[in-house]
Amino acid sequence: MMGSILLAIAAFTFTENIPPAVDPLIAQIETDDADRFAALFERTNGRPTAAQLQHEYLDQGSYGIKVFTPNRIRDASYLASRIAAKPDLYARAIRTCLPIAKQTTSELRATYLAFHGLLPERALPRIYLVVGADNSGGTAGPGAQVLGLETLCRISEPPEQLRTILRGFYSHETVHVFQSGDDGEKGNALLRDVLTEGAADFIAMLVTGQQMDPARAAWAEPREAERWEQFQADLKTTAGLRRNEMKPGTPAAESVHRWVANYGSAPAGWPGEAGYWLGQRIWERWYSRQADKAAAIRAMLELRDPEAVLATGRFLK
Template structure:
């Protein structure tokens, strides 16, 4: 077995609390957490207190809730405050969108079957649907992908659109589970690695689903690629050798990071959310086109052993003279 595959599997299985791997033929949409939130919400007439959310939703929550809590749900008080500000928004998520997501098991299985073809040796994650503070559509942890119902619901104005969005998230977050197990998250050495992590997830998700993950963002960005690259390279210089975790709000480095990544709800004026995902996808596309061994290229997208090398081959050459 290839060394990188062995390392990924070992990392997942040694996680201790990680759930068992999913079978693409029998995997299902696990919505017990969202159902539990809905029960608390309804019993409180749309105004649950922090105590009610703690005891009725968070305390009995699944592994998915535990993955989603840090930096997203945060705690019961933060969640209660978010719900109190927009009770109708959460009511729509429960009453309109939850039944739609429950009906996407076929999309989840089709996505996982495609991943089995790309990465036959890797264990596939369990899927959990939770409710958060409307600050994240999804994340991944060892052996699991977790989606935030209310945020996904807010992105879709029709059931068909929601199904498309959810399938894109199924694919994107699955890639993140592979990356996390391979140690990709430990890179944390600047804007470039963050963009490559997200860009790889979108590139592979597009390959798996057969469609662009965010068509509106791609449509906006494509004709602006040259000018975006000039800004991107300037921001790379500003953030070089600075860890994501060391950003200080209000500094030029933080502004450079947030222009591309982590700006859900706060993108630059006139920009779509998180254009860095598209930029990373474009870097990987140009790099991928140069690789003779496409299977090995897929493994590099998960492991990211040479960010500088990927950037050198995937750079938009029309933006600036080659360095």
Template sequence: MKIGKRLLTVLTLWTGIVRAAGVDPLTIDVDARDALRFARLMRDGAVPTAATLQRDYLDGAGPGVKVFTPLRIRDARHLAAVVASKPDIYRYAIRECLPQLPALRGDLRAIYLAFAGLLPERPLPAIDVVFGANNSGGTAGDGRQVLGLEVLCPPGTTPEQFRTTMRGFFAHETVHTWQADETPAALADLLLSQALREGGADYLATVVTGAIPHLDRDAWARPQEARLWQEFQRDREAIRGSRDDVNKRVASPQFRRWFANCGSAPAGWPCEAGYWIGMRIAAAYVAQAADKRAAIRDLLELRDPAAILKASGYGK
């Protein structure tokens, strides 16, 4: 029986067999070529100069380093100063965790296969592991996720801890490559929007890995969830009522109580507790939805954070 090409295309799309352009989950691997180039600059106890880093790391770098440079690495001089101030952080990650990357290939492919089944229309990103300026574990951009190894593997990290961390980042940063830009409604409701962007990524990470990110934060938050929600709502309303521009609202004490505060979180709090709040709202929203895949797509588009909160029933 012959089937016309056009009809075959329609049937294939309808059955969900065709994936959007992106990497193949069966062959995806971590691209660590730039990380290995950096590691060679620190052989035999060397601490690379700005000129060396420019010539042998930043010049001719792959796309991952280019994504990491503007807001993280900044430039060769800044990177050299950070490496010189904390060389043992870099040496530990080079010695203990860089060699472990090939063993994580199976975890990465399992996570990507789970995402391929959950959201077959979404392109899966390439993954680069690089060395940055010790200020970012990961980011997403240009159809790829880029992970900073010196942050993900601080001194004392065990192989099992590193595996857990990397599994979480593989999943979390993938979600960020799919999220839409902020809408005017999201920018107006900045704290809730940020919670759903980061917490939504953590929620989907739990779906595909079966593990809750940052168990220590989860253990701290659950017994006091009602109080935390009240504080979050108070800070949310304060930011919504502000006439300051986005940069000033992001820098406000109300925003920094929940985000961008690792090393400066409130006393007794884990850093970035807003991720946990957003994860709980996202989970509630999907649980309430009749069409759960459509609900997940709503979380990625994030057109109206307040509507998602209301429909979730969270906090009521």
């Protein structure tokens, strides 16, 4: 389910108050924001106003709320409109899914212990559970990963599936915290996006032993040759263009959208975020050719030469 949810490395203009690293032995998901939202939702019979959301939820929010607000929660008025449009979803999120999320401490600690063994020098991020505008399952920022309860709850059917989904997010988003920051302006933006998300899924699979999105993989594997031809064509279409030059509706923008950032709007017949799987496959082939596996993992996080990775990890008929 990982790729069917909007995921991104958060862009920040602030670096203050980055939370301290987490000890994997005592790590736990921080639910204060979700708990505060739940109390407000219940007290207002599921109809909190924008003013109430601002003063009782956003203004008192954790570092996680600060990370999640730009481009997701946006502002109190937008959040109020989303709650009003989907009150049953938000009720289910706080009454059914929030209690399940609080029971995933063992999954989180197991995941973090695996990361600590793989990358002992890396500081593990805090994990915040917040309630957003049902447009993002999670994002990552300096020292933190932040998960959107209502979106994760919506895709959890039956609700107990949330445990597996959360473990996937704990692992995928942690990789994003570890990855070197990049503005996407160097090299081919489509290639960087695919390799960034593919590395997160590949390393997450090493840590958990689970394919991040089994349904997407089942769709893609028998079609790999034709998907590869499409990807090569899209790389040509996006060659030499900066991200801000890919205007909506242009062939370049459509080429990027075919693979990433297409939650709810994937091409007909395609699963969401097919580029995650394609990137993972490129890294799998590249990784198999590296003698020093530990150094290879660190190189994935840095992504210094995307073209070289592509050359080594390309699909061969």
